[in-house]
Structure formats: structure tokens, C-alpha cells
Amino acid sequence: MRDSRSAAWDAYSQSRTQRRRTNARGETTWFNWTQHPDHGPGAEILRLKPGDSVLDLGCGSGGNLAHLAFLGMRATGVDLSGAQLAKARERWTEVEGMEVHQGDALAFLTTSATRFDAVYSVFGAAYFTDPRLTLPTVRRHLAPGGVFAMSQHPAVDGCYGCQASYIPRGADEDPAIVRRWDYPPAIWTALFEEHGFEDVTAAVLPAPPHGRRRIGTLLVRGVRGS
Ligand SMILES: C[S@@+](CC[C@H](N)C(=O)[O-])C[C@H]1O[C@@H](n2cnc3c(N)ncnc32)[C@H](O)[C@@H]1O
Numbered sequence: 001m002r003d004s005r006s007a008a009w010d011a012y013s014q015s016r017t018q019r020r021r022t023n024a025r026g027e028t029t030w031f032n033w034t035q036h037p038d039h040g041p042g043a044e045i046l047r048l049k050p051g052d053s054v055l056d057l058g059c060g061s062g063g064n065l066a067h068l069a070f071l072g073m074r075a076t077g078v079d080l081s082g083a084q085l086a087k088a089r090e091r092w093t094e095v096e097g098m099e100v101h102q103g104d105a106l107a108f109l110t111t112s113a114t115r116f117d118a119v120y121s122v123f124g125a126a127y128f129t130d131p132r133l134t135l136p137t138v139r140r141h142l143a144p145g146g147v148f149a150m151s152q153h154p155a156v157d158g159c160y161g162c163q164a165s166y167i168p169r170g171a172d173e174d175p176a177i178v179r180r181w182d183y184p185p186a187i188w189t190a191l192f193e194e195h196g197f198e199d200v201t202a203a204v205l206p207a208p209p210h211g212r213r214r215i216g217t218l219l220v221r222g223v224r225g226s
Contacts, residue, residue, distance in 0.1 A: 003104070008176030009081035011169045018091055019063040029067035033122055033151040034217040039208050045221060046147050048073050052117035057105040058124020062088030062098070069098035078108040106133060109141050118147045127152040128180050135195035142224040148197065149221040154204045155182035188220045197222025
């Protein structure tokens, strides 16, 4: 039977347009941890070099993954949504060194024999999966010294733990509902450390000063201890 989460994310995909052809600097590929264009840090956070292997949990239409492949990394993405992956395959067909798989991120990792040099998730599967399941699984599949980094919306004050996210569908349809996990930065730090990550940083990057969208981005990063 089809996973109801896949249907929800297929609906989400229909509401999204493809990434712009170029960013403000005229680049055709780039990394963005946030939902604001031309904002925030880039791929350097992952501390990768050409030839390294990297996994995107919930890669969606693949823009960040394509950038890493363009930089020479062996870039693998996994996503529940066939519609999202169809967009990735259509847009990044020319990019070498990039592969995408359909399925649940943790199920994919559990059956993978690869030890990745970095794992990341941008508003992706790590947002929508209990971190008490994600963190030990990611740690097992990261090379020692490898980075795990994830971004998502900052938690609303007092709304912590498992929360409901509503994905709009047609005018006459109920929204699709998926679960997400929200915590303040101090709790994310403790969770990462509890699961064997070191040098953990967790902070909210404010939205760009110009523009009407005011919600920033929570970015959490840790290094797999030996
Ligand atoms: C908000 S979109 C973000 C997509 C992409 N990371 C980006 O920045 O554009 C969330 C993505 O996570 C995927 N996703 C959610 N839960 C997942 C899971 N458990 N396993 C794999 N993918 C998942 C969805 O299908 C969707 O494509």
C-alpha cells in the first residue's frame, strides 16, 4: 500500500515551482539551507572535498544535491515523493555523480552499506522524523569525523516535540497531515550530544533584513565522534 506520507508530499510538490535557473550571483547550482533566496551559509558547512560521498535525507527536487555533485562529490538523495524525484530527474539530468532513490530516508539508510562522509537534510526527512530514530541511524552511517547538518523552521515558543504540519490540497479537499519535530536550539544540542555527535552548534539564522518574510531558519550541525 502507498505510504500516506508520499501522497502528502506529492501534493506539496504540485504547489512548488522548480528552482530558479540562476541565483543572484548568476550561478546555475548553489546550496541553500534556508527558505529565503540568496541567503545564509552554503555547502562549506559539510566540510566535503571532491570524491567524498554525501547523502541528502528528503532531497526533494534535488537542487542542493545537484550543487554538491557539480562540486565533485558523490551525491545521493532519498525522498518519499515520486513527484519530487520526477522534478529532480527532469531538471538535473545532465549532472554527473548524482543519484536519487525513492523511499523513506531511515529505511534507505538501514539497508545501505555505505558510510557517508556527510549527511544533511534541508527542511527534509530529518524535520519529519523523530530525531531519536534519525540520530542513531545517521551516526551509524557516517564516517568518523563526518558532519550531520539539518535545517528547518525554528520552533514556536512552547510548541515542542511532535507537531502536526498541514499541507494544502485542492479547495474541496482536507489538507494532508504529516508529523514534524520541533525543539529549541538547546534541546537539539542535547539530543545531538546524547547520540554521539560532537562540536554541536544549533542556532536560528534570522531572516534577511529586507523583505516581508520574518521567520528565520534553525540550523543544527554536529560531527560524528569516533
Ligand atoms: C519541504 S520539502 C524540502 C525538499 C528539499 N530538501 C528542499 O530543500 O527543497 C520536504 C521533503 O522531504 C521529503 N520527506 C519527508 N519525510 C521523508 C522521509 N521520512 N523520508 C524521505 N523523504 C521525506 C518530502 O517528500 C519532501 O520532498
